[in-house]
Amino acid sequence: MxxxxxxxxxxxxxxxxxxxxxxxxxxxxxxxxxxxxxxxxxxxxxxxxxxxxxxxxxxxxxxxxxxxxxxxxxxxxxxxxxxxxxxxxxxxxxxxxxxxxxxxxxxxxxxxxxxxxxxxxxxxxxxxxxxxxxxxxxxxxxxxxxxxxxxxxxxxxxxxxxxxxxxxxxxxxxxxxxxxxxxxxxxxxxxxxxxxxxxxxxxxxxxxxxxxxxxxxxxxxxxxFPRKAAKKAGLTRYGAAFVLLREDGAVLLRTRPPKGLLGGMAEVPTSEWSAGYELDGAAQDAPVVTRWRQLSPPVRHVFTHFPLELTVFTATAPAGMQAPQGMRFTPAARLSEEPFSSVMLKVIERAGIRTVAGA
Ligand code: SF4
The missing domain is CATH 1.10.340.30 (Hypothetical protein; domain 2)
Structure with missing residues (x-):
C-alpha cells in the first residue's frame, strides 16, 4: 500500500x-x-x-x-x-x-x-x-x-x-x-x-x-486571500477651478500650502473641495471679478481617500493685468516648469491650454 x-x-x-x-x-x-x-x-x-x-x-x-x-x-x-x-x-x-x-x-x-x-x-x-x-x-x-x-x-x-x-x-x-x-x-x-x-x-x-x-x-x-476588513469609500468632493488666461498667454497660478494634500504643488485658483460644495456660489470663490465661462463636463480625479469633481471656469484678462496677492502669472512658455499635479494638468488641459509637465 x-x-x-x-x-x-x-x-x-x-x-x-x-x-x-x-x-x-x-x-x-x-x-x-x-x-x-x-x-x-x-x-x-x-x-x-x-x-x-x-x-x-x-x-x-x-x-x-x-x-x-x-x-x-x-x-x-x-x-x-x-x-x-x-x-x-x-x-x-x-x-x-x-x-x-x-x-x-x-x-x-x-x-x-x-x-x-x-x-x-x-x-x-x-x-x-x-x-x-x-x-x-x-x-x-x-x-x-x-x-x-x-x-x-x-x-x-x-x-x-x-x-x-x-x-x-x-x-x-x-x-x-x-x-x-x-x-x-x-x-x-x-x-x-x-x-x-x-x-x-x-x-x-x-x-x-x-x-x-x-x-x-x-x-x-x-x-x-488576503482577507480584508471592509473599507469605507470616501464621499465625493466637489469644487470649482478658475483658469484665467492673460492676453499674452500667461496663466494665473498659485502654490498650495507646503503641508497637506498636494502640498507645495502649483495650481490654478480653486474653491474649497467639499462634499457639500454649491456650484451656484462659485463666482464668490473666483480670484477676480470678470465674465467666467463654465466648461463641461467637470474634471474627475480619484485620490486615495476620496473622489474629486472639479468644474472648470475660464476667462481672459488684459495683457497688463497684475496677479492678485499670493498669485502669479506664468508665461505659456514656462508652464512646463511648474510642478503641476495630475489633477491640475487635467484642469488646465480641459481649458484648452497645453503643457508638457508631468503625466
Ligand atoms: S503562493 Fe500564490 S502563486 Fe504560489 S501556489 Fe500559492 S497562491 Fe499560487
Whole structure:
C-alpha cells in the first residue's frame, strides 16, 4: 500500500532558486552578486509606494539623471524636486524624500543608516521602506511587508485573520522563512513572486516555486486571500477651478500650502473641495471679478481617500493685468516648469491650454 507523501514545507531555497532564474531586471536593482546602491534602493521604494513599477521606471531614470546622488538631491531647491516628481502623485512623499536626503547629509555624513531602526528615524521612512532598504541595500534579515508580500504569505499559509490586523503575523512568517545568507535576495524574490506569479487575479500557481506547500492552492481558495476588513469609500468632493488666461498667454497660478494634500504643488485658483460644495456660489470663490465661462463636463480625479469633481471656469484678462496677492502669472512658455499635479494638468488641459509637465 502507498504511504501518504508528507506535504513539503515552504523553503527559502526553493524561492531563491526560482528567483535566480526569473528575477526581474529593474533600473534600481543591482545585478546578480552586485552590491545595491542604498540611494537608488531607497528612492525607488519611495516612488513605488502606491505606484506601479511600469509607471515608476521612466520617472526613476529621469530622477536619477537629475539627482545622481543623495548629496545632489539634498542640495536641490524644493521646487526642482517637486517638478521632477510631478505626475507621480502623493506629493508628501516628494517632500519627505527631499527632507530625508537632507537628514542623511546633515546627520549621517551622507551615508544611509544600515539598520531598520536607524532608517526609521529618517523622514518618510516607515516600517515597510526601512525593512526593504535594510534587506536589499545592506543584506540585513529584515521583513518588508507590502501588498504583494501580504498576498503571497496569506495564501501560502492560508491566514484567515483580516488585514491590516494580520500584518504582524505575516511579518513573523516572513522572518521565519528568511535565510541568513541572502536576506536581500529573499526580500526581492518575495516581491517578484507577488508581482509576477502570485497576482491578485488568476495566480500562476503552476509556475510557483511554492505550489506544493501552498495551503490556499491546495484548497483552491487562492483568490479569497488576503482577507480584508471592509473599507469605507470616501464621499465625493466637489469644487470649482478658475483658469484665467492673460492676453499674452500667461496663466494665473498659485502654490498650495507646503503641508497637506498636494502640498507645495502649483495650481490654478480653486474653491474649497467639499462634499457639500454649491456650484451656484462659485463666482464668490473666483480670484477676480470678470465674465467666467463654465466648461463641461467637470474634471474627475480619484485620490486615495476620496473622489474629486472639479468644474472648470475660464476667462481672459488684459495683457497688463497684475496677479492678485499670493498669485502669479506664468508665461505659456514656462508652464512646463511648474510642478503641476495630475489633477491640475487635467484642469488646465480641459481649458484648452497645453503643457508638457508631468503625466
Ligand atoms: S501556489 Fe499560487 S497562491 Fe500559492 S503562493 Fe504560489 S502563486 Fe500564490
Amino acid at each position: 502507498n504511504q501518504p507523501v508528507p506535504r513539503p514545507d515552504a523553503s527559502a531555497a526553493d524561492l531563491l532558486a526560482w528567483y535566480d532564474r526569473h528575477r526581474r531586471v529593474l533600473p534600481w536593482r543591482a545585478g546578480p552578486g552586485e552590491r545595491a546602491d542604498p540611494y537608488r534602493v531607497w528612492a525607488s521604494e519611495i516612488m513605488l509606494q502606491q505606484t506601479t513599477v511600469t509607471a515608476v521606471k521612466p520617472y526613476f531614470e529621469r530622477f536619477m539623471a537629475r539627482f545622481p546622488t543623495v548629496a545632489a538631491l539634498a542640495a536641490a531647491a524644493s521646487e526642482e524636486v517637486m517638478q521632477a516628481w510631478a505626475g507621480l502623485g502623493y506629493y508628501s512623499r516628494a517632500r519627505n524624500l527631499h527632507a530625508c536626503a537632507q537628514a542623511v547629509m546633515a546627520d549621517h555624513g551622507g551615508r544611509f543608516p544600515e539598520t531598520e531602526e536607524g532608517l526609521r528615524s529618517l523622514p518618510g521612512i516607515g516600517a515597510y521602506t526601512a525593512g526593504a532598504v535594510a534587506a536589499i541595500a545592506f543584506d540585513r534579515p529584515a521583513a518588508a511587508v507590502d501588498g504583494n508580500v501580504e498576498r503571497v504569505m496569506t495564501r501560502l499559509f492560508a491566514i484567515e485573520d483580516l488585514l491590516p490586523g494580520a500584518r504582524p503575523l505575516v511579518r513573523e512568517r516572513v522572518l521565519a522563512l528568511m535565510p541568513q545568507d541572502r536576506p536581500g535576495d529573499f526580500a526581492q524574490a518575495l516581491m517578484d513572486l507577488g508581482a509576477t506569479i502570485c497576482t491578485p487575479r488568476n495566480p500562476a500557481c503552476g509556475l510557483c516555486p511554492w505550489r506544493e506547500p501552498c495551503l490556499a492552492r491546495i484548497a483552491g481558495t487562492q483568490e479569497s
